[in-house]
Amino acid sequence: MEIWLWVLIGLLTLCIVFLLIKVYLLRKSAREIEEAFADRLMTETNTLIDLSSRDRRMRELAAGINVQLRQLRRERLRFQQGDMELKEAITNISHDLRTPLTAICGYLELLRKEETTEAVARYLDVIENRTEALKQLMEELFRYTIAASSAEDLPCDEIALNDVLEESLSAYYAALKGCRITPEISMPEQKVRRCLNKNALSRIFGNVISNAIKYSAGDLRIHLRENGEIIFSNHAPSLDELEVGKMFDRFYTVETAKSSTGLGLSIAKMLTEQMGGSIGARYQEGVLSIYISFPE
Incomplete structure (x- = not known):
């Protein structure tokens, strides 16, 4: 009877040791996934998550996260490309509009020197105010794109x-x-x-x-x-x-x-x-x- 009891205790001990090792390896794998995932989010890299563990479930989890990382990388690249194109478009539009706006301001100045009625003078005031507002908007758009483009490289x-x-x-x-x-x-x-x-x-x-x-x-x-x-x-x-x-x-x-x-x-x-x-x-x-x- 005592022999069977010792055998049972030995088996239970082995099971507990096995389970402790299994839990340790699972926790290690989870920590590896967490650290690798955080690193992939913070850095621009094509490297995916790889595990030292051979546990099937943990490797399936890592594979699932890698699928999401690939999708996230594609979305990030598309966003960056679209954002860059938008900034370039705004910059080009700002430059293109400066020339006609400058011409409008010049002709308004010439009109001011001509004899005008009170109503015409009032209309000119409105046109000048709106033209000035448009110039200011163009300048702010240009400055915004410049600030956004150089924001990541601000020397301190x-x-x-x-x-x-x-x-x-x-x-x-x-x-x-x-x-x-x-x-x-x-x-x-x-x-x-x-x-x-x-x-x-x-x-x-x-x-x-x-x-x-x-x-x-x-x-x-x-x-x-x-x-x-x-x-x-x-x-x-x-x-x-x-x-x-x-x-x-x-x-x-x-x-x-x-x-x-x-x-x-x-x-x-x-x-x-x-x-x-x-x-x-x-x-x-x-x-x-x-x-x-x-x-x-």
Whole structure:
């Protein structure tokens, strides 16, 4: 009886050891699949997932994931090609439209020198305003495609957010003064340093300030914090929460910003996220606040 008991214990022990080894190998295979899948998603490679395990089920799982990876790669290539073609098309259209627009502006200038009636002068004003808006849209489209094309290759240097913010405000001094806006600026005495692209950061600040000029009721408060967060806030009674929620969408504009192309904040969002930052907007009690953060 004791012999059979020892035999049974031995068999159970062997089964447990076998199951432990099996579980270990399955966990190892699952870890290999997880790591390989994450690597394939992050890198541009044609290499598929391969396993060291010979377990049939795990190899079937890897084969199924490889099928999805092939499909994902095809979709990614198609998207990249389509995106590139779209950017090239927009760039070409922008260039092609500049010549006739320049000619239109020239003829409008000549018309201004001719004797015209009050009605004709009014019509010319409308044509000039619309032509200027079209020129601005073309320029923004061109800048957007350039920013999108070069966003992946932004060289970074250690810069002080304080200095770039001051330079951006100086560049918009005339526009702010023309709208009778005297910005209230608050920033720490100590330099807030980050590894960023200076030109891209200047573009971000410039687009946000330009947005404030469009919607502000006459005020602008800018607060730079030591943690790398910058807050631009101003009273904007013409906006509502729904409009603010769409402000970063491409080509979205509101009726009160007739000269806007709807690309400024979209470009700011793209560049901010490309440099590892975040940007968002909030509307509360008639005050529009745009938050930009660059953590360490």
